[in-house]
Amino acid sequence: MGASVTSRALAILGAFDGEHRALSLTDLAHRAGLPLATAHRLVGELHRWGALAREANGDYVIGRRIWQLGLLAPVQSGLRQAASPFLHDLYGTTLATVHLAVRDGLEVLYVERLAGHVSVPVVSRVGSRLPMHSTGVGKVLLAYAPEDVRMEALKALTRITAYTITQPARLLEQLKRVRAEGYATTGEEMSLGACSVAVPVRNGDSVVAALGMVVPDLRRQLPRLVSALQVAAHGIGRTLAGAPSVQWK
Amino acid sequence: MGASVTSRALAILGAFDGEHRALSLTDLAHRAGLPLATAHRLVGELHRWGALAREANGDYVIGRRIWQLGLLAPVQSGLRQAASPFLHDLYGTTLATVHLAVRDGLEVLYVERLAGHVSVPVVSRVGSRLPMHSTGVGKVLLAYAPEDVRMEALKALTRITAYTITQPARLLEQLKRVRAEGYATTGEEMSLGACSVAVPVRNGDSVVAALGMVVPDLRRQLPRLVSALQVAAHGIGRTLAGAPSVQWK
DNA sequence: ACGCCCCCTTCCACTCAGCGGAAGTAGATT
DNA sequence: AATCTACTTCCGCTGAGTGGAAGGGGGCGT
Numbered sequence: 001m002g003a004s005v006t007s008r009a010l011a012i013l014g015a016f017d018g019e020h021r022a023l024s025l026t027d028l029a030h031r032a033g034l035p036l037a038t039a040h041r042l043v044g045e046l047h048r049w050g051a052l053a054r055e056a057n058g059d060y061v062i063g064r065r066i067w068q069l070g071l072l073a074p075v076q077s078g079l080r081q082a083a084s085p086f087l088h089d090l091y092g093t094t095l096a097t098v099h100l101a102v103r104d105g106l107e108v109l110y111v112e113r114l115a116g117h118v119s120v121p122v123v124s125r126v127g128s129r130l131p132m133h134s135t136g137v138g139k140v141l142l143a144y145a146p147e148d149v150r151m152e153a154l155k156a157l158t159r160i161t162a163y164t165i166t167q168p169a170r171l172l173e174q175l176k177r178v179r180a181e182g183y184a185t186t187g188e189e190m191s192l193g194a195c196s197v198a199v200p201v202r203n204g205d206s207v208v209a210a211l212g213m214v215v216p217d218l219r220r221q222l223p224r225l226v227s228a229l230q231v232a233a234h235g236i237g238r239t240l241a242g243a244p245s246v247q248w249k
Numbered sequence: 250m251g252a253s254v255t256s257r258a259l260a261i262l263g264a265f266d267g268e269h270r271a272l273s274l275t276d277l278a279h280r281a282g283l284p285l286a287t288a289h290r291l292v293g294e295l296h297r298w299g300a301l302a303r304e305a306n307g308d309y310v311i312g313r314r315i316w317q318l319g320l321l322a323p324v325q326s327g328l329r330q331a332a333s334p335f336l337h338d339l340y341g342t343t344l345a346t347v348h349l350a351v352r353d354g355l356e357v358l359y360v361e362r363l364a365g366h367v368s369v370p371v372v373s374r375v376g377s378r379l380p381m382h383s384t385g386v387g388k389v390l391l392a393y394a395p396e397d398v399r400m401e402a403l404k405a406l407t408r409i410t411a412y413t414i415t416q417p418a419r420l421l422e423q424l425k426r427v428r429a430e431g432y433a434t435t436g437e438e439m440s441l442g443a444c445s446v447a448v449p450v451r452n453g454d455s456v457v458a459a460l461g462m463v464v465p466d467l468r469r470q471l472p473r474l475v476s477a478l479q480v481a482a483h484g485i486g487r488t489l490a491g492a493p494s495v496q497w498k
Numbered sequence: 499a500c501g502c503c504c505c506c507t508t509c510c511a512c513t514c515a516g517c518g519g520a521a522g523t524a525g526a527t528t
Numbered sequence: 529a530a531t532c533t534a535c536t537t538c539c540g541c542t543g544a545g546t547g548g549a550a551g552g553g554g555g556c557g558t
Contacts, residue, residue: 004544005254005516006294013318014298021321026534037518040536045255049263053323058535062322064353069262070319071376072270073311074302088337104313115334127320253515254545275505286547289507307506 008034009042013051013066018128022059075102079209080112082239083201086232087114087211094228096213099124100201101137103145106153108138111209130190133157133171134164136198137210139184143175144200144207150175163188183226185218197222199229203240211236257283258291262300262315267377271308324351328458329361331488332450335481336363336460343477345462348373349450350386352394355402357387360458372440382406382420383413385445386459388433392424393449393456399424412437432475434467446471448478452489460485 015023015031023031029039043060046052050065070076083100090098091114100112107129124130132138132153142153154168165171178184186196198212211233213225264272264280272280278288292309295301299314319325332349339347340363349361356378373379381387381402391402403417414420427433432448439445447461460482462474 004294006258006291007298009255009258010295010298010300016318016321018321021323021326024534025536035518036535037520037537038516041516042255044536045253046259049256049259051259055323062318064322064324064358066315067319067322067325068358068376069265069311070316072265072267073313073316074270074304075313076316077270092341109313109317127317273505274507284547285506286508286549287545290545293507 005042008032008038009046012039012042012046013062016062018125022055022061024059028060075109075111078240079236083112083209083211083236086235086239087112090114090211090213090228090232094213094215094225096215096225099137099198099212099214100209101135101141101212102209103132103141103149104129106132106149106156108132108135108141108210110137131158131160134160134186134190135212136184136186136196136214137212139171139174139178139186140198140200140210140212141207143178143184160190161188161192165189183229184212185222187218197225197229199226199233201233201240202237208240209236254291257281257287258295261288261291261295262311265311267374271304271310273308277309324358324360327489328485332361332458332460332485335484335488336361339363339460339462339477339481343462343474345464345474348386348447348461348463349458350384350390350461351458352381352390352398353378355381355398355405357381357384357390357459359386379439380407380409383409383435383439384461385433385435385447385463386461388423388427388435389447389449389459389461390456392427392433409439410437410441414438432478433461434471436467446474446478448475448482450482450489451486457489458485 011032011034012028015028020027020031025040025043026036028043029036032039034042043052047054047060047063050063052060053063055061079102080100087098087100097113097115099110101108101110103109108131109129110124110126113124113126124135130138132142142150145153154171157164157166157168157171159166165174174184183197183199185198188194190196193216194214195216195218196212196214197218198210200207201209201211211229213229215221215225218225260281260283261277264277269276269280274289274292275285277292278285281288283291292301296303296309296312299312301309302312304310328351329349336347336349346362346364348359350357350359352358357380358378359373359375362373362375373384379387381391391399394402403420406413406415406417406420408415414423423433432446434447435445437443442465443463444465444467445461445463446467447459449456450458450460460478462478464470464474467474
């Protein structure tokens with residue numbers, strides 16, 4: 001097993017997730033699979049450096065230093081910053097929840113999400129992952145993913161709602177249409193009452209991200225939304241290409 | 250010296266900063282003060298875990314996993330999310346660059362920054378730090394900081410522009426007025442051509458952050474800006490207090 | 499084409515940092 | 529006062545980590 005000190009320290013950091021943002025030393029040791037004394041020493045070191053911080057009640061949380069480091073990640077500093085103003089424009093003109101996502105392995109990783117004060121109950125969260133076959137941005141990313149990734153992803157089409165596509169052949173058919181038409185849609189495949197549209201974001205020739213929005217109903221306004229999305233995606237692509245900053249994938 | 254494995258691994262992460270977002274193994278070893286072979290092994294472990302990623306050219310960058318962890322930090326998940334919609338409103342009504350910041354030690358840490366397509370040349374960046382005595386948000390945070398922090402901060406008033414306040418007595422005088430009037434201003438004290446206003450954000454009785462904006466000129470519209478800021482700050486405070494989510498300080 | 503240089507990767511025997519069971523401390527709870 | 533839970537400290541044994549050195553490999557100048 002992970003016997004190296006480094007892997008143990010990382011196991012401690014890995015013990016935090018969306019449902020566990022604050023953990024006591026004992027919990028931390030337990031979740032990381034470490035003896036209490038060992039966890040105590042490592043946690044102390046991480047805390048001293050600023051990777052962990054303590055709350056008023058003594059629980060540990062992820063520290064500001066990790067947060068700051070995260071801001072240096074290419075996904076954040078390149079893509080997200082390029083996209084930010086365009087997302088605001090999109091939100092301003094449509095008032096729908098807007099998403100920017102990348103593919104990470106066989107999942108969709110949400111990089112940015114914009115919603116108003118009263119956010120529609122949408123599942124996604126910045127930094128969270130969702131399956132690719134049941135989301136608009138996921139279908140786009142899958143459509144433009146390398147062949148082997150696509151095949152791998154087709155093997156596990158888990159059902160989420162009654163409308164989720166679980167037949168590989170049907171999904172492949174849709175992905176083909178996505179490539180032909182340049183956008184993807186979903187209808188209550190991820191959560192009931194929510195439809196989505198998404199388009200690819202390109203940097204040069206390669207698709208580097210997907211831009212999507214979630215709305216209660218698509219039928220009437222689909223063309224308008226698609227064209228708004230495409231304008232924004234194109235703008236982001238141009239910013240990425242022209243940016244003198246760091247490469248990001 | 251930092252001889253523990255953990256501190257060495259952290260030193261590698263710490264080698265990244267705003268000016269060094271992508272580093273080769275050799276640079277990394279050099280900046281972290283480690284022998285190449287040692288750095289190689291540690292970097293490999295960090296990379297395998299996802300703390301580091303590699304770019305096309307082989308350079309290492311901060312990985313997505315660290316970015317995701319950072320999103321769990323209280324500063325991000327509590328404060329930032331509570332503030333986000335209010336910042337958008339503020340930006341929408343004023344079109345000025347808007348800032349949310351907290352105090353970290355003797356410096357101001359920028360937690361959120363909102364600007365339009367054409368951003369005025371503002372020094373701050375999300376995740377960056379600036380001195381407290383030369384920024385609007387800094388003055389607010391200093392005004393409401395514990396006595397010992399304030400005294401410590403007064404010892405090092407470094408000059409940045411010709412208008413930077415470097416006399417402790419004068420700054421103290423201003424901080425007193427900040428507490429009395431509920432807002433702080435600066436006039437070209439951080440960078441020429443930029444003025445700022447800022448107000449405290451409260452959670453219950455304690456000041457937990459500062460909300461500010463940067464504009465080319467203050468004179469005419471000061472009252473309007475201050476009241477817009479105060480409305481937003483109040484809204485953020487209410488959201489924080491009422492939020493069922495994690496505590497964040 | 500050849501050799502040079504720079505950067506990365508692998509190896510291996512020594513040794514000291516890290517390990518973790520156990521004992522100690524501090525609060526809360528009964 | 530006794531009991532429990534959660535955290536902190538101690539210390540001698542040991543194998544994980546170390547890092548100098550040697551082994552690729554690819555880009556560049558001549």
